[in-house]
Amino acid sequence: MSTTTAAHHDDHGHDSHGHPTGLMRWVKSTNHKDIGTMYLWFSFAMFMFAGALAMGIRAELFQPGLQFVQPDVFNQLTTLHGLIMIFGAIMPAFVGFANWQVPLMIGAPDMAFPRLNNMSFWLLIPAAILLLASFFVPGGAASGGWTMYPPLSVQGGMSVDMSILALHILGVSSIVGSINIITTIFNMRAPGMTLMKMPMFVWTWLITAYLLIAAMPVLAGALTMLITDRHFGTTFFNAAGGGDPVLFQHVFWFFGHPEVYIMILPAFGILSTIIPTFARKPLFGYASMVYATAAIAVLSFVVWAHHMFTTGMPVAGQLFFMYSTMLISVPTGVKVFNWLATMWKGSMTFETPMLFSVAVVFLFTIGGLTGLVCAILPVDIQLQDTYYVVAHFHYVLFSGAAMSIMGGVYYWLPKWTGHMYDEKLGKWHFWTTTIAFNVTFFPMHFTGLAGMPRRIPDYSQQFAEFNMISSLGAFALGISQLLFLYVVIKCVRGGTKATNQVWEGAHGLEWTVASPAPFHTFETPPQVK
Amino acid sequence: MNKKAIFFLGTALSSIASSAHAAYDLNLKAPVTEIAAQIFDLHMLIVWVCLAIFVVVFAVMFYSLYKHRKSVGHKAAQFHEHHTLEIVWTIIPALILIVMAVPATKTIFAMKDTSEADMTVKVTGYQWKWEYDYLDKNVKFISNLSTTQDQIENKAEKSENYLLEVDNPMVVPVGKKVRVVLTASDVIHAWWVPEFGVKQDAIPGFIKEVWFKAEKEGTYRGQCAELCGKNHGYMPIVVEVVSEEKYNDWLSAKAEEAAAGAAGADKEWTKDDLVANGKTVYEKNCAVCHQATGAGLPPAFPAITGGKITTGPIEGHLDIILNGKNVMPAWKALLNDVEIASVIAYERNALGNSVGDIIQPSAVKAARK
Amino acid sequence: MSQDTKNYYLPGPSFWPLIASISLFLLAGGFAMVLNKVAMGTPLMIAGGLSLAYLLFGWFKEVIGESVSKFYNKQVDISFRWGMGWFIFSEVMFFFGFFGALFYARNVSVPWLADAKLLWPNFVAGWPTSGPGITEAFTAMGPWGLPAINTLILLTSGATLTWAHWGLMKNQRTQLKVGLALTILLGAIFLYLQMHEYAEAGFTIKTGIYGATFYMLTGFHGLHVTMGAIMLAIILFRVMKGHFDSHDHFGFEAVAWYWHFVDVVWLFLFIFVYWL
Numbered sequence A: 001m002s003t004t005t006a007a008h009h010d011d012h013g014h015d016s017h018g019h020p021t022g023l024m025r026w027v028k029s030t031n032h033k034d035i036g037t038m039y040l041w042f043s044f045a046m047f048m049f050a051g052a053l054a055m056g057i058r059a060e061l062f063q064p065g066l067q068f069v070q071p072d073v074f075n076q077l078t079t080l081h082g083l084i085m086i087f088g089a090i091m092p093a094f095v096g097f098a099n100w101q102v103p104l105m106i107g108a109p110d111m112a113f114p115r116l117n118n119m120s121f122w123l124l125i126p127a128a129i130l131l132l133a134s135f136f137v138p139g140g141a142a143s144g145g146w147t148m149y150p151p152l153s154v155q156g157g158m159s160v161d162m163s164i165l166a167l168h169i170l171g172v173s174s175i176v177g178s179i180n181i182i183t184t185i186f187n188m189r190a191p192g193m194t195l196m197k198m199p200m201f202v203w204t205w206l207i208t209a210y211l212l213i214a215a216m217p218v219l220a221g222a223l224t225m226l227i228t229d230r231h232f233g234t235t236f237f238n239a240a241g242g243g244d245p246v247l248f249q250h251v252f253w254f255f256g257h258p259e260v261y262i263m264i265l266p267a268f269g270i271l272s273t274i275i276p277t278f279a280r281k282p283l284f285g286y287a288s289m290v291y292a293t294a295a296i297a298v299l300s301f302v303v304w305a306h307h308m309f310t311t312g313m314p315v316a317g318q319l320f321f322m323y324s325t326m327l328i329s330v331p332t333g334v335k336v337f338n339w340l341a342t343m344w345k346g347s348m349t350f351e352t353p354m355l356f357s358v359a360v361v362f363l364f365t366i367g368g369l370t371g372l373v374c375a376i377l378p379v380d381i382q383l384q385d386t387y388y389v390v391a392h393f394h395y396v397l398f399s400g401a402a403m404s405i406m407g408g409v410y411y412w413l414p415k416w417t418g419h420m421y422d423e424k425l426g427k428w429h430f431w432t433t434t435i436a437f438n439v440t441f442f443p444m445h446f447t448g449l450a451g452m453p454r455r456i457p458d459y460s461q462q463f464a465e466f467n468m469i470s471s472l473g474a475f476a477l478g479i480s481q482l483l484f485l486y487v488v489i490k491c492v493r494g495g496t497k498a499t500n501q502v503w504e505g506a507h508g509l510e511w512t513v514a515s516p517a518p519f520h521t522f523e524t525p526p527q528v529k
Numbered sequence B: 001m002n003k004k005a006i007f008f009l010g011t012a013l014s015s016i017a018s019s020a021h022a023a024y025d026l027n028l029k030a031p032v033t034e035i036a037a038q039i040f041d042l043h044m045l046i047v048w049v050c051l052a053i054f055v056v057v058f059a060v061m062f063y064s065l066y067k068h069r070k071s072v073g074h075k076a077a078q079f080h081e082h083h084t085l086e087i088v089w090t091i092i093p094a095l096i097l098i099v100m101a102v103p104a105t106k107t108i109f110a111m112k113d114t115s116e117a118d119m120t121v122k123v124t125g126y127q128w129k130w131e132y133d134y135l136d137k138n139v140k141f142i143s144n145l146s147t148t149q150d151q152i153e154n155k156a157e158k159s160e161n162y163l164l165e166v167d168n169p170m171v172v173p174v175g176k177k178v179r180v181v182l183t184a185s186d187v188i189h190a191w192w193v194p195e196f197g198v199k200q201d202a203i204p205g206f207i208k209e210v211w212f213k214a215e216k217e218g219t220y221r222g223q224c225a226e227l228c229g230k231n232h233g234y235m236p237i238v239v240e241v242v243s244e245e246k247y248n249d250w251l252s253a254k255a256e257e258a259a260a261g262a263a264g265a266d267k268e269w270t271k272d273d274l275v276a277n278g279k280t281v282y283e284k285n286c287a288v289c290h291q292a293t294g295a296g297l298p299p300a301f302p303a304i305t306g307g308k309i310t311t312g313p314i315e316g317h318l319d320i321i322l323n324g325k326n327v328m329p330a331w332k333a334l335l336n337d338v339e340i341a342s343v344i345a346y347e348r349n350a351l352g353n354s355v356g357d358i359i360q361p362s363a364v365k366a367a368r369k
Numbered sequence C: 001m002s003q004d005t006k007n008y009y010l011p012g013p014s015f016w017p018l019i020a021s022i023s024l025f026l027l028a029g030g031f032a033m034v035l036n037k038v039a040m041g042t043p044l045m046i047a048g049g050l051s052l053a054y055l056l057f058g059w060f061k062e063v064i065g066e067s068v069s070k071f072y073n074k075q076v077d078i079s080f081r082w083g084m085g086w087f088i089f090s091e092v093m094f095f096f097g098f099f100g101a102l103f104y105a106r107n108v109s110v111p112w113l114a115d116a117k118l119l120w121p122n123f124v125a126g127w128p129t130s131g132p133g134i135t136e137a138f139t140a141m142g143p144w145g146l147p148a149i150n151t152l153i154l155l156t157s158g159a160t161l162t163w164a165h166w167g168l169m170k171n172q173r174t175q176l177k178v179g180l181a182l183t184i185l186l187g188a189i190f191l192y193l194q195m196h197e198y199a200e201a202g203f204t205i206k207t208g209i210y211g212a213t214f215y216m217l218t219g220f221h222g223l224h225v226t227m228g229a230i231m232l233a234i235i236l237f238r239v240m241k242g243h244f245d246s247h248d249h250f251g252f253e254a255v256a257w258y259w260h261f262v263d264v265v266w267l268f269l270f271i272f273v274y275w276l
């Protein structure tokens, strides 16, 4: 059994003691590295699909008037684009990183519950099938937006139920996954690896896992009420029965806002890992980074109604949520400043991972500041449900979350595959992505301010020019992601052999094991001084 | 598909060419109310502050990126803590935030104060139209998008106010405090006029209040700002701010219209007149869902042509139009007796149906109670 | 298989995760169909239910097997404790959502509706209510009587369970068995009375926000009691087979934690749903 054999295989493709090979290796896997790999490929596939939907959105918005899709189909594209990007692409990608890196970083032999770990992954598949299949049922996919506000979502057809149940399954997967991560971090650390010695990435994931177990069950509650309102005659969200449509929004955003930090904290962790490596200088203000992350997490549970400034809350509520939301800028700022201080007087080089990290610090801050603009309630009255919000959240989600994922992939790919990726192509991917991204989303600030609502298939002519620019940018952005796919495959296939250390300035346990990381690592725990 | 693609490219190129002399609006619309003006200034303040922060922070970063590179032989320092610094960059942002919060708070209180209004209008959102009800003036009408389907499908030249034009705009007097009480009949909509700095969700079963006081005459255009189904993008809001006397003329004109409609209810109508009249009513109100052809969009929106109800007993037909069912609104609140009788006649005797029977407006009137 | 418990036990390849995924797929897909009157639905759900039962049985059997063959060292035991603890926390958050809804309805939406005279001229705020649009009269559920008795029953069951635990610690197997059996019995009685209450209730889940919150909260609680009782039964069965000893019995404790959690939820239900 795995526990007894010391493992020293350079290629985890085949394994000497009774581990199934071929398909079964993946289906029955209880190995955190294989499971991590599956998570990462799954999320990449979903990214491609949801991205293709976005291409549909941009094609329709290329011009005023209806060109390609009918309005209801357009709403389906938007809804599924949002749902799949968030629950299918970004979240699983981060769990993939956690699976690969957390045990390696804390010197654990594997995750605490390897079988549950694999279950968390395999639950993604039925959820994905339900979401994709919902395009083909009568009436088409869900079209009420990823936020699924009733009463609109009560009107929808079978596809709404499919999406709801898909999210239920994803919820189970996330909860089990985060319990696994919390247990691993608290119970599987190598001797000497005290909490305050843990790599920042592990810290951010620990806190993210707590956000997940606290937020996901609440989403499950909201979805359950929605489904009973749809089919069993309850009136949670129906005024006639004493309920309130806005109640759903409260419950949803109580989950929804922590959710957005679930999608950014691990990204912060990745930055805090990459930047010190390429600045060849320890992370500045480690302790304050930990406290800032915790502060963000706590605050994220008391700001939810900033998504509901136009629902007509009483003044007291509006003020409270405006203040608490603004407050989140402070700990987030601390992180930004700490990253700058880490670069300061370093000895920097700019390999692809570092390029992505620097760009993320820069672009995420833009997204953060526009978020702050939205937080100013009277201003948000003008901005809510306009493209300004779309610009805001793509700056934090694409150039925040997605681009840190890309940076992280380039950073750890050599450790995962044993080969260096093609640096030249990597840089190409970086520059095309960064430029195309800004061409796509920067104009949306202007269309939003000028008054273009979101979730519309057609717009008045004053917005034509900027939308055309956005669309052209978006197509370029899409094509550059194909380049990413190519670079990754090329690196998996082969390339110059990676050293164990890989990066000159890299520190931490994961760099002490061979590249690619053997199938089993740290079965006899390392000593951390 | 192919033809589409060609059209697509063609128009693309042409509008790239035309975009040379196009208006690139970069900022919020020019305000015409006190609140909108406050919001405008508030936004400017925040933007400049954020811009300043941004420039300072990233000036530092880029300086460092430039100076502290390995390639220029910079050796890495090893410091990794500095408590005063940490405290400074926690305090300063906090202070900046307070600077922002103060004016914002003032504006919030101002926005919320709906007292001492000169007049009140009840605005109701429907899928996908707005109803304006001038309480205590018994003026009440529906406001529909007036852009033609052909323009939307690129079969006709797009008008200047494409998608921002309606058949019956809301009309209010200049310089008067108008209290708007908002609700919706089916799903959540949001009533938004950028120039007024007013955006408020219309929530079915609830009443939400907002107010505005337009300082400048003119026509102001907004859109529904909450996803409300397939035609969310097609339910604009148009408000005409006019002088006191123009407003009063308009009021009396509306009142006459209503009276005329009521009168029509009592006279006998011929089938052809009803069908003819019904065509306009149908295309204005019903075509969005059941389509101009009557084909509908099953399963959500059943077909009129050969439909169970439209070819069944006329009582059932009348009942569903009056009282609605699920997604189908209760039209008795929206259409007068003549309109309802007409549309029934049209649906039964046109659009490929020929049931033959009609119902008189008087009968509709009777059925209402 | 390794008997070496110095190392953290890492299970080998396993099919169970895939079975889990298939079961949930059948259940969810089937349910979506049932809700939308697609004939295929019911058979799919049945298949899903069966495979889920097979999964739970098989997976737990495997884990119990590993446990009795002493593969698990102290560290693994701690993992289980962390895992169970945070699982229960996630359950707490699930109920938190529904209690939040109840709170919001009573203190926010109902008063607001009463203020909206323009729409609901003669609706007055109050609790319990079925809202302005649902006018059939109904009789609400009072706290004294069945609910109070049920409260006593659950509290006692908590006590008997703890008593059983003492028995286990002191290696008095009979006390353990009797205690467990009593707990299960009390749980069953509670469920029976709960069903009786539903049958007698003067309102349904369709009775506006009151009916909705009432049945949603008590319903999910009842579901948890059922699961808890089943798990207790399994523990009793294992005790009969001589599993557990005075220092190594986390299986027992985990279920006990769960049972106490269900107790506490009930107390909140009694106060906020039945009483206030």
Ligand code: HEA
Binding pocket: A147, A260, A261, A263, A264, A306, A307, A325, A326, A328, A329, A330, A332, A333, A334, A336, A364, A365, A366, A367, A368, A369, A371, A372, A374, A375, A376, A380, A383, A384, A385, A389, A392, A393, A396, A397, A400, A401, B050, B053, B057, B092, B093, B094, B096, B097
């Ligand atoms: C990764 C995801 C992510 C992140 C990190 C954030 C971060 C923030 N968001 Fe964002 N947000 C979304 C994802 C995210 N958001 C999404 C998806 C939506 C739309 C949902 C939907 O409707 O579909 C949304 C919508 C949204 C709204 C609602 C808009 C509307 O619908 O009307 C608001 C309003 O307050 C808001 C605010 C904020 C704020 C204040 C932050 C803050 O955390 C930002 C803090 C960061 C900074 C401020 C920059 C760095 C700080 C400094 C350099 C220090 C100095 C700065 C100052 C002192 C000013 N967001």
Ligand code: HEA
Binding pocket: A047, A048, A049, A050, A051, A052, A054, A055, A057, A058, A078, A079, A081, A082, A083, A085, A086, A090, A144, A145, A146, A147, A390, A394, A397, A398, A401, A402, A440, A454, A455, A456, A474, A475, A476, A477, A478, A479, A481, A482
């Ligand atoms: C992390 C999340 C994430 C990410 C990464 C993205 C990525 C993108 N989003 Fe995203 N978006 C959301 C989350 C995200 N989005 C959310 C939550 C919403 C709100 C939904 C709602 O309102 O309910 C939204 C809404 C949204 C809108 C508003 C729709 C509307 O309001 O009607 C638009 C419009 O331009 C848009 C565009 C894009 C584009 C062009 C990309 C691009 O970055 C995508 C680039 C990637 C690819 C293109 C895939 C790779 C390439 C291929 C698959 C090959 C095919 C490519 C070509 C044919 C060129 N998104």
Ligand code: CUA
Binding pocket: B125, B126, B128, B188, B189, B190, B224, B225, B226, B227, B228, B229, B231, B232, B233, B235
């Ligand atoms: Cu009405 Cu959107």
Ligand SMILES: [Cu+2]
Binding pocket: A256, A257, A260, A304, A306, A307
């Ligand atoms: Cu938020």
